[in-house]
Amino acid sequence: MKFSDILESITSRKIGLRFGAFGLAVILWVFIVSSETYEMVLTVPIEVRNLSEQKALREEVPERAQVRFEGTGRALFKTILLKGFYKNFKLVLDLDRISDEYEFILNDYFRMYPRKIVVPNEFEIRYIEVDSPREIKISLDDYSVRTIPIVSRIVIEPAPGFIIVGEVNLEPVEIEIAGPNNIVENITSINTLVDTIIEVNTNISQYFGFDLLHQQIQLSQTDVRLSIDVQALSEKIISEVPVSVINVPSGYRVFVSPHTVSLTIIGGIDYIENITPDEIQLTIDFNSQWNLNRQFYEPQVKVPYGVINWQDISPPNVELIVTQGNN
Numbered sequence: 001m002k003f004s005d006i007l008e009s010i011t012s013r014k015i016g017l018r019f020g021a022f023g024l025a026v027i028l029w030v031f032i033v034s035s036e037t038y039e040m041v042l043t044v045p046i047e048v049r050n051l052s053e054q055k056a057l058r059e060e061v062p063e064r065a066q067v068r069f070e071g072t073g074r075a076l077f078k079t080i081l082l083k084g085f086y087k088n089f090k091l092v093l094d095l096d097r098i099s100d101e102y103e104f105i106l107n108d109y110f111r112m113y114p115r116k117i118v119v120p121n122e123f124e125i126r127y128i129e130v131d132s133p134r135e136i137k138i139s140l141d142d143y144s145v146r147t148i149p150i151v152s153r154i155v156i157e158p159a160p161g162f163i164i165v166g167e168v169n170l171e172p173v174e175i176e177i178a179g180p181n182n183i184v185e186n187i188t189s190i191n192t193l194v195d196t197i198i199e200v201n202t203n204i205s206q207y208f209g210f211d212l213l214h215q216q217i218q219l220s221q222t223d224v225r226l227s228i229d230v231q232a233l234s235e236k237i238i239s240e241v242p243v244s245v246i247n248v249p250s251g252y253r254v255f256v257s258p259h260t261v262s263l264t265i266i267g268g269i270d271y272i273e274n275i276t277p278d279e280i281q282l283t284i285d286f287n288s289q290w291n292l293n294r295q296f297y298e299p300q301v302k303v304p305y306g307v308i309n310w311q312d313i314s315p316p317n318v319e320l321i322v323t324q325g326n327n
Contacts, residue, residue, distance in 0.1 A: 040076050041068050041131055044089065050096040051140075056180040058139040060215045065091055065106070066132045071125035079123045089123070091130075092116040095138060103137045106130040141180035148187060149174050150224050153194045154208060158230055159201040165229040165268035165306050175210075176220035183214050192224060204228050231268030238265055241277040243299050243318055247287040254286060255321040263301070263313040271306050279304050284320065295319055 044067045051057070071079070083089050093104055094116065107129050110117050117127045150170050158164060177184055191211045197204065205227040210219065239262040245254045261282065265272050282299040284290075289297055296317040303310050 036073055037070060038073055038076055039068055039070050039128065040080075041066050042079065042083065043067075044083075044091055046136075047090045047092050048138075049092050049094050052095075052143075054143050055099075055140045056143040056178075057216055058141040058180045058182060059137070061093070061136060061138065062133055065130050067091070067130050068128040069119075069125040070128050071123070075124040079125055082122070086120050086122075088118050088120055090118050092118060093136065093138070095140075098138055098140060101137070101139050103135055105135050106133070141182050143178065144181035144184040145176060145178045146184050146187070147174050147176050149189050150210075151189050151191045152226060153191045153211070154226055155196040156200055156204065156228055156230075157196065157198040159199045161233050162201050162230055163233050163268055163308060165231050165271045169227045171225045171227070172221075175224070177217050178220075179214065179217040183216060187214075187217070190219075192226070200228075200230050201232075203230055229268070229271075231270050233266070234269035234272060235264050235266050236272045236275065237312075238263060238275060238277055238280060241280050241282055243282045243284065245284045245286050245320065247285050249286070251324055252286070253323045255323075256284070257319045257321060258315070259318075261299070261313055261315060261318065264311050265303055265307045266309040266311070267307045275304060275307065284318070290320065290322065 043064050046062055046065055048057070048061055069076070069079070091106075091110070093109075094113075095102075110127070110130065114127075119125065119127065150173060152168055152170055154168070156164060156168070175190060177187060177190065192208045193211050195208065205225060207223040207225050209223050212219070240260040241263060242260050243256045243258075245256060248254050260277075263280070265275060265280070281302040283302070284297050284299055296319055298317050299313070301310055301313065
């Protein structure tokens with residue numbers, strides 16, 4: 001087994017009792033041969049720097065590279081253990097002079113600009129070359145900002161005996177997106193992550209993330225608050241609801257008997273508690289319903305939004321008394 005394979009094996013898993021003896025033996029071996037020089041490939045973050053504020057990356061840039069280093073056993077072992085704690089261990093790509101497209105041949109680039117290879121002095125290792133990727137193509141586009149609506153993909157299933165009152169509220173209802181113009185201009189809305197909440201028997205106010213299709217797009221915020229009003233299903237009798245006649249031609253006078261009725265509405269218990277008779281519309285359209293040979297008529301019912309149903313109108317029909325004369 002190669003020296004690099006042994007070290008990577010130790011540091012990439014939690015050493016339990018089964019591997020304790022083996023790990024100790026390897027560590028002792030490393031210190032014994034620490035004066036020897038070895039080569040090892042390490043994963044190093046890539047940082048893109050000096051991107052113009054008027055430009056955006058058209059395509060995603062690799063986040064890491066596989067880089068070959070040289071050092072003593074002790075130095076390489078220390079680097080593997082500590083590299084995750086050092087933010088200044090990275091490769092830097094400087095986009096300061098790029099206006100549209102450029103292909104970085106990484107080994108040529110870092111040979112020309114060795115200061116772009118940032119290695120903490122504490123590691124005591126020496127850069128040799130980049131194994132992969134060998135080149136990175138940078139493509140820039142104009143930076144664009146746009147406001148688009150948010151579309152909920154959250155399904156709410158109330159528990160038996162409960163209903164959703166009103167609409168699902170999103171806060172905010174729109175969001176700003178920013179990024180390369182060729183992507184931003186084709187995005188017309190953004191969806192929340194898909195989720196289903198079942199057996200809901202109380203109000204909900206939760207935050208949900210977005211289904212982001214492009215890594216190059218930035219959002220003005222990372223989540224949206226969804227809130228709904230869930231209430232127990234109930235019934236309420238509304239009495240003395242007035243019946244009105246609409247579209248009465250000039251020259252006719254119309255009287256309704258009785259002029260009020262009662263009916264039962266069904267909806268959320270808290271919501272229907274505040275419904276008044278004036279909020280329910282009972283109408284008879286004279287133009288479309290009246291017939292000279294007909295005496296009784298069934299009113300058309302329109303209930304407020306949030307009332308899911310109505311029933312038991314009493315009386316079910318009212319009498320129209322029509323006379324000719326001045327209105």
